[in-house]
Every structure is written in C-alpha cells, then in structure tokens.
Amino acid sequence: MRTIKSLDIQDARTLIAGARQKAAEIGVPMCIAITDEGGNLVAFERMDGGKVTSITIAIDKSFTASGAKKATHEYGTASQPGAPAYGIAAAIGGRLMVVGGGLPVIFEEEVIGGIGVSSGTPDQDRAVAQAGIDAFLAAVAI
Amino acid sequence: MRTIKSLDIQDARTLIAGARQKAAEIGVPMCIAITDEGGNLVAFERMDGGKVTSITIAIDKSFTASGAKKATHEYGTASQPGAPAYGIAAAIGGRLMVVGGGLPVIFEEEVIGGIGVSSGTPDQDRAVAQAGIDAFLAAVAI
Amino acid sequence: MRTIKSLDIQDARTLIAGARQKAAEIGVPMCIAITDEGGNLVAFERMDGGKVTSITIAIDKSFTASGAKKATHEYGTASQPGAPAYGIAAAIGGRLMVVGGGLPVIFEEEVIGGIGVSSGTPDQDRAVAQAGIDAFLAAVAI
Amino acid sequence: MRTIKSLDIQDARTLIAGARQKAAEIGVPMCIAITDEGGNLVAFERMDGGKVTSITIAIDKSFTASGAKKATHEYGTASQPGAPAYGIAAAIGGRLMVVGGGLPVIFEEEVIGGIGVSSGTPDQDRAVAQAGIDAFLAAVAI
Numbered sequence: 001m002r003t004i005k006s007l008d009i010q011d012a013r014t015l016i017a018g019a020r021q022k023a024a025e026i027g028v029p030m031c032i033a034i035t036d037e038g039g040n041l042v043a044f045e046r047m048d049g050g051k052v053t054s055i056t057i058a059i060d061k062s063f064t065a066s067g068a069k070k071a072t073h074e075y076g077t078a079s080q081p082g083a084p085a086y087g088i089a090a091a092i093g094g095r096l097m098v099v100g101g102g103l104p105v106i107f108e109e110e111v112i113g114g115i116g117v118s119s120g121t122p123d124q125d126r127a128v129a130q131a132g133i134d135a136f137l138a139a140v141a142i
Numbered sequence: 143m144r145t146i147k148s149l150d151i152q153d154a155r156t157l158i159a160g161a162r163q164k165a166a167e168i169g170v171p172m173c174i175a176i177t178d179e180g181g182n183l184v185a186f187e188r189m190d191g192g193k194v195t196s197i198t199i200a201i202d203k204s205f206t207a208s209g210a211k212k213a214t215h216e217y218g219t220a221s222q223p224g225a226p227a228y229g230i231a232a233a234i235g236g237r238l239m240v241v242g243g244g245l246p247v248i249f250e251e252e253v254i255g256g257i258g259v260s261s262g263t264p265d266q267d268r269a270v271a272q273a274g275i276d277a278f279l280a281a282v283a284i
Numbered sequence: 285m286r287t288i289k290s291l292d293i294q295d296a297r298t299l300i301a302g303a304r305q306k307a308a309e310i311g312v313p314m315c316i317a318i319t320d321e322g323g324n325l326v327a328f329e330r331m332d333g334g335k336v337t338s339i340t341i342a343i344d345k346s347f348t349a350s351g352a353k354k355a356t357h358e359y360g361t362a363s364q365p366g367a368p369a370y371g372i373a374a375a376i377g378g379r380l381m382v383v384g385g386g387l388p389v390i391f392e393e394e395v396i397g398g399i400g401v402s403s404g405t406p407d408q409d410r411a412v413a414q415a416g417i418d419a420f421l422a423a424v425a426i
Numbered sequence: 427m428r429t430i431k432s433l434d435i436q437d438a439r440t441l442i443a444g445a446r447q448k449a450a451e452i453g454v455p456m457c458i459a460i461t462d463e464g465g466n467l468v469a470f471e472r473m474d475g476g477k478v479t480s481i482t483i484a485i486d487k488s489f490t491a492s493g494a495k496k497a498t499h500e501y502g503t504a505s506q507p508g509a510p511a512y513g514i515a516a517a518i519g520g521r522l523m524v525v526g527g528g529l530p531v532i533f534e535e536e537v538i539g540g541i542g543v544s545s546g547t548p549d550q551d552r553a554v555a556q557a558g559i560d561a562f563l564a565a566v567a568i
Contacts (some may be wrong), residue, residue, distance in 0.1 A: 001295060001396065001424075002474060004288045008190050011285060037288070038322020039478045040199050046188040048150050052182045052313075081507045084548040087515035087524035092482045094520055096522035104328065140285075189285060194323045194351035198376045223365045231371035236378055240371035264368040292474050324478050326469040332434045336466045 005111035006036040007105060011136060012043035015105070015115050018135020021130045023047060030128055031050040031058035035114045039067035044115070054118035058093045059115030061102030061125075069111040073100035073126060101125025105133055107140065148179035149247060151280060154170050155259050157247070161278020164190060164270045170262040172270055173200035177256045180208035184255070196260035202237045203244030203267075204258030209255040214244035215268060220276035243267025247275055249282065290320045291389060291397035295420060296327035299389070300400050302419020304410045307331060312404040314412055316426035319398045321349035326397070338402035344379045345386030345400030345409075354387035357410060385409025387417055391424065411422040433461035433531060433539035436560060441531070441541050442471050442563020447495040449473060450555045451509045455545040456554055459486035461540045465493035467470070481546035487528030487542030487551075498528035499552060527551025531559055533566065 007015075012034035023030040029049030034042045041059060061072050071138075075098035078085040089098045094135040100122035115132045117125040149157070154176035165172040168214045171191030176184045183201060203214050210217070217240035220227040242264035247255040257274045259267040294367075295412045305312040313333030325343060345356050352359075359382035362369040373382045384406035389397040398400035399416045401409040433441070439462035449456040455475030460468045467485060476537040489499050494501070501524035515524045526548035531539040541558045543551040 001391070002290045002292045002320075004290055006286045006288055008286045010441075021235060036322070038194075038285075038320070038324055040188075040194050040322055041186060042188050044183060045151060045154075046182075050179070055183050058253075064479060068480070069477060085525055086502055087505060088483075089442060089525065090516040090520040091486065091525075092520065096479060096483070099252050107285070193347060193353060195376060195380060196352070199372075199380070202375065218370055220369075221371060232374040232378075235378065236374040239375065241369055241375075289509075293471060295522050295524060323479050324472075325470060326472050327540075328467060329438075332464075337463070339467050 003109060005110060005112045006038070007034060007042055009042060011113070015132040016043060016045050016137045017116065017130030019117060019128045020047060023130030024123060026127070028119070028124055030117050030125070031055050032128070032132065033058040033062040033091070033116040034060040035116070037066060037112050039063045039114070041083045048139045051119045057097065057118040058101070058116040060116060061099070062114040063095060063098045063132050064097045064114070065098065065102035065104045065110045066111060066114030068096070068102055071100070071104065072097045072102035073122065076100060076122075099128055103129045103133055104130060104138060143201045146179050147249060147254045149184055149251055152183055152254070154185035155156045156281045157186060157207040157278045161257065161259060161270045161274030162187065162189060163277075164273030168262070168266060168269070170266055172259050172261045172267070173197050174270070174274065175200040175204040175258040177204040177208045177258070179254050181205045181256070194228060199239065199260040200243070200258040200261030202258065203239045203260060204256040205237060205239070206239045206256070207244035207258060208253060210238070211246050213242070213246065214239045215242035215264065219243060227258060243271055245271045245275055247278060288321050289391060289396045290322070291318060291326055293326060295397070297414040298423045299420045300327060300329050303399065303401060303412045303416030304329065304331060306415030309409060310404070310411070312408055314401050314403045315339050316410070316412070316416065317345040317346040317400045318344040318402070319350045321350060321396050323347045323398070329356060335403045341381065342385070342400040345381045345383070345402060346398040347379060347400070348381045348398070349365070349386035349388045349400060350395060350398030352380070353388050355388065355408065356381045360384060378407035381421040385413055387413045389420060391416055429531060430463050430540045431536055431538045434458060435468060435477070435512060437539070438453055438469035439540065441562045442469060443490040443559040445554045446471065446473060447544060447557030448557030448568075452546070452550060452553070455544045455549055455552070456533070456543050457481055458554070458558065459488040459542040461488040461492045461542070463492060464488045465540070477545045483544040484524065484527070484542040484562050487523045488540040489521060489542070490540070491528035491530045492540030494522070494545060495530050497530065498511045498523045498524035502526060514517065527555055527561060529555045529559055531562060
C-alpha cells in the first residue's frame with residue numbers, strides 16, 4: 001500500500017488566493033484550477049473577465065502538472081518540432097498541456113498536486129501560478 | 143443586443159459557502175459547482191471526502207440547470223420511460239443531467255446561473271444546492 | 285494536507301490473481317482492472333477469451349467503485365426508472381457504471397481503490413471482483 | 427478467412443516483466459501497456475511512481491504500434507512540419523502517438539501486438555519497450 005500526501009480544500013484555497021492576488025496586481029483576470037496528487041480537480045475560480053476557453057485549459061494545465069509531475073512549460077520546450085516529445089501536445093485527447101501556466105505543487109520533494117492558470121500570456125499564467133505556490137509554501141512553513 | 147445578468151465570482155463564493163455550510167450540517171462532504179448564465183464554470187470546490195466521480199457530475203448538473211433553465215430533478219421526471227423527454231439523459235455526451243442536485247439561480251425572474259451538487263443522495267444534493275441559493279438570495283436582498 | 289492510503293502495484297497484482305483464480309474456477313475468462321484511490325488505473329489484465337468490449341467496461345467499473353466509494357451494483361438499484369438516481373448511468377461520458385462488477389477496496393474503513401470485472405454476467409463479474417478483494421484482504425491480514 | 431497470430435496474456439506478462447526489469451535498472455518507474463494484434467489492451471501495469479498522465483499515453487503508444495504496425499518514433503520523424511505525415515499526431519482524438527516508446531511486437535515477420543511505455547524521456551521509454559520485446563523473443567525462442 002502507498003501512503004500519499006495530497007492537497008486538501010484549504011490548501012487549494014490558499015493557492016487560489018495567492019494566484020488571484022498576483023493576477024490582480026498585473027491586471028489580468030485569470031482562470032485558476034487546483035488538482036490533487038491524482039490529477040483530480042479540488043477547486044477552481046474564474047475571476048470576472050477570465051476567459052471561457054481558459055476554463056478547460058486551466059484545469060488541464062493543473063492536471064498535467066500534477067499527473068506528469070512537471071511544469072507544463074517544460075513540455076513546451078521538449079515538444080517543439082524536432083525535439084523528442086514532439087506531438088505530445090495532442091495526447092490524452094488534448095488534455096496534456098505543453099503551454100506554460102501549469103506547475104506541480106511540491107512538498108518535501110513529493111508532488112502533492114498542481115496549479116493551472118490561464119487567460120493571460122503563458123508567461124503571465126506561469127507567474128500567477130508561481131504566486132499561488134509561493135503563498136502555499138509560506139502558509140505551510142508557519 | 144441583449145443585456146444579460148449573470149453570476150460573478152463573488153456571487154459564486156456566496157453560493158458555495160451556503161451550500162458548504164449545509165453539507166457540513168448533514169455530514170456529507172460535497173462537490174459544489176457554480177456556472178454562469180452561459181453554462182460556463184465560475185467556481186468549484188470539492189470538500190475533503192467529496193467523491194472523485196462527483197467532480198464532473200456536479201459541474202454537469204450546474205451546466206444543465208443554467209443552460210436548460212430548469213432543475214435537474216424536473217428532467218428526472220420528464221425523462222422516465224414512456225415520458226416525453228425519455229432518452230435526454232444521454233444527450234450532450236451525457237452532460238445533460240436528470241438526477242436531482244442541479245438548480246437554476248433565478249433573480250428577478252431571470253436565470254442568471256446554476257448550482258450543481260453531488261456526492262450524497264439526490265435529495266441531499268438538492269437540499270445542499272438549495273441552501274446555496276438561499277444564501278445567495280439573502281445576500282442580494284441586503 | 286490530506287494523507288491518503290492507496291493501492292500499489294503489488295496490491296493490484298494480488299487483487300488480479302484472486303479474481304483470475306475465481307474466473308478460472310467458474311470458467312469465464314474476464315477483463316480485470318484495478319484503480320487507485322483517485323480512480324486512476326494501476327493494473328489490468330484481459331484473460332485469453334475476455335471480451336474486447338469489456339476492456340473499457342472493467343476499467344470504468346473500477347473507476348466508479350473507487351471514485352464514488354461504492355459498489356456499481358448499488359447504483360444499478362438506485363438508477364432504475366422511478367428511482368432517485370435514474371439517469372446517472374450516462375454521466376461522465378458514460379464512465380459512471382451502474383452494472384454489477386465494480387467494488388471499492390476498503391482498508392481500515394477507507395476506500396483505497398477499486399476493482400472492476402467484466403465479460404460474464406453481472407453476478408459472475410461481481411463474484412470474481414469479490415474474490416479479488418478476498419485475496420487482497422487475506423494478504424494484508426498476514 | 428484469416429488466421430491471425432496475436433499476443434496472449436502470458437506473452438503480455440513476459441513483455442511487461444522484461445520492460446519492468448529495465449525500468450528498475452534505469453531507475454524510472456513506468457507505465458507499461460500491451461495490446462494485441464487488433465490494438466486492444468491485453469495487460470497494463472503502472473509501477474509505483476509511474477505518472478498518471480502516462481496511463482493513457484502508454485496505452486495509446488501500444489495501440490499505435492500494433493495498429494499501425496510501426497514504431498511510434500518513426501511517426502515522430504514523418505510527422506514533423508513539412509513532412510508527409512504532418513498533423514497525424516492529432517488523429518483518432520489524439521490516440522495516434524508519434525512520441526517514442528511504442529513498438530510493434532513482430533514474430534515471423536508479422537506484427538502480433540504492441541508495447542507502449544511512458545513516464546521517462548522518449549529515449550528511456552523506447553529502451554524499456556525494447557527490453558520487453560527482447561524478453562518476449564528470448565522466451566519464444568526456447
């Protein structure tokens with residue numbers, strides 16, 4: 001039997017709050033999704049003005065980050081034409097996201113979930129996701 | 143041109159908070175989803191212990207209630223064998239939910255969104271969804 | 285943060301071996317799927333003669349049992365015409381299985397995964413799934 | 427009428443065992459899938475630590491290799507921008523995999539099934555799939 005650590009709903013709220021604050025600072029309303037260790041959705045918020053198309057994209061970025069245990073922008077590099085993972089962007093019915101904005105949430109060297117952000121540029125999405133993780137790590141450090 | 147009233151993220155949080163409180167009272171951890179007037183997800187929370195299968199079901203109940211402008215349990219009656227809407231349960235790739243727990247959010251006689259709840263019995267899901275709406279209506283009445 | 289117990293690959297092999305032995309006894313080659321606490325596939329075997337259509341059915345029965353934390357045959361009763369969960373059989377793109385043969389794997393009162401069996405009658409599938417659980421519980425009791 | 431040679435469940439276990447041993451040697455827990463001549467799943471194992479996103483990817487790599495009778499990395503070359511099979515990566519709802527790690531299993535010059543491996547780099551996945559085939563060929567040579 002495996003014993004797994006995974007994000008709970010309170011952790012998810014902390015992650016979303018941190019991301020939301022950063023999104024407000026840069027003035028880009030975002031879709032923000034949190035998944036647990038198994039890639040299943042724990043919480044989601046679409047800020048007023050967040051894009052309708054970004055709902056699924058944010059959820060799938062988070063799914064990819066927690067399920068594959070790596071940041072989606074890493075796939076972005078590895079899946080360019082000519083690179084080894086070229087073509088992976090269409091996998092799992094398109095759920096495997098290679099666009100930046102999905103980050104694994106890591107605690108004591110284990111992936112315990114993910115955060116996915118969408119509605120801005122990939123760099124903005126990634127910065128907002130990172131702000132969520134920073135808020136979470138600050139909270140668990142207390 | 144149409145001018146549409148629709149739930150915003152603050153409304154969604156109010157709806158979820160009301161539903162969550164009722165879920166805690168009856169001791170059933172729930173998945174709670176809020177959609178806007180267009181049927182698109184605004185916010186979602188899976189309480190600790192909420193079912194993984196209920197993630198999609200809660201979202202689709204809310205989608206059905208706001209999109210079809212009626213409670214999902216009404217479809218439950220209308221879709222029985224021999225009834226006029228028989229077979230509708232499989233529509234939209236199974237997204238059209240006929241099980242109780244999805245309610246339209248109505249304001250000044252217009253549907254402005256939906257709430258979908260899943261993890262308990264259909265009656266429990268429906269009662270928790272109603273508690274969310276009650277909390278929302280109390281907040282807008284102030 | 286939540287700390288979760290979940291089936292590992294060795295547990296999955298024990299479950300499959302127990303189910304396979306029962307399937308051989310009753311002379312019905314089966315598809316046997318094991319999912320973890322989050323509903324994600326851990327292991328699968330199609331015995332020689334197991335049905336091609338049963339591949340997905342076995343996986344989805346196991347997904348339903350672990351995700352919804354209940355046996356699929358319980359949904360079979362609750363989803364009959366006129367019953368409260370009527371229509372649930374089409375949920376999650378049809379992944380929510382209400383046919384017998386999916387059982388949650390419970391350890392110390394927590395659902396830690398699921399087993400799904402398909403190719404026989406629902407009663408045969410259920411008996412084979414139960415044999416898998418019996419083998420698992422016997423192994424962890426040592 | 428055709429008479430077809432195809433992998434059985436015992437062959438599938440041999441393939442998985444060979445792949446698993448190689449995965450352990452290189453220290454990368456893998457998802458390993460075996461499909462028969464018709465592209466249908468025969469067996470699957472997710473080693474502890476294998477990625478959740480790799481479940482579907484491993485199955486689809488094996489499906490592609492046995493169904494298309496070629497290694498997935500061959501499609502990787504043929505599907506680059508400007509090459510004849512450009513765009514094929516999105517075919518069959520994304521099931522057609524062009525990333526390395528899927529190999530056809532060939533016996534007496536006929537494709538009798540496939541093996542798909544995912545969780546490492548494409549090169550690692552391919553080496554582990556090849557180790558599965560090597561183990562199978564060694565077993566049938568006896």
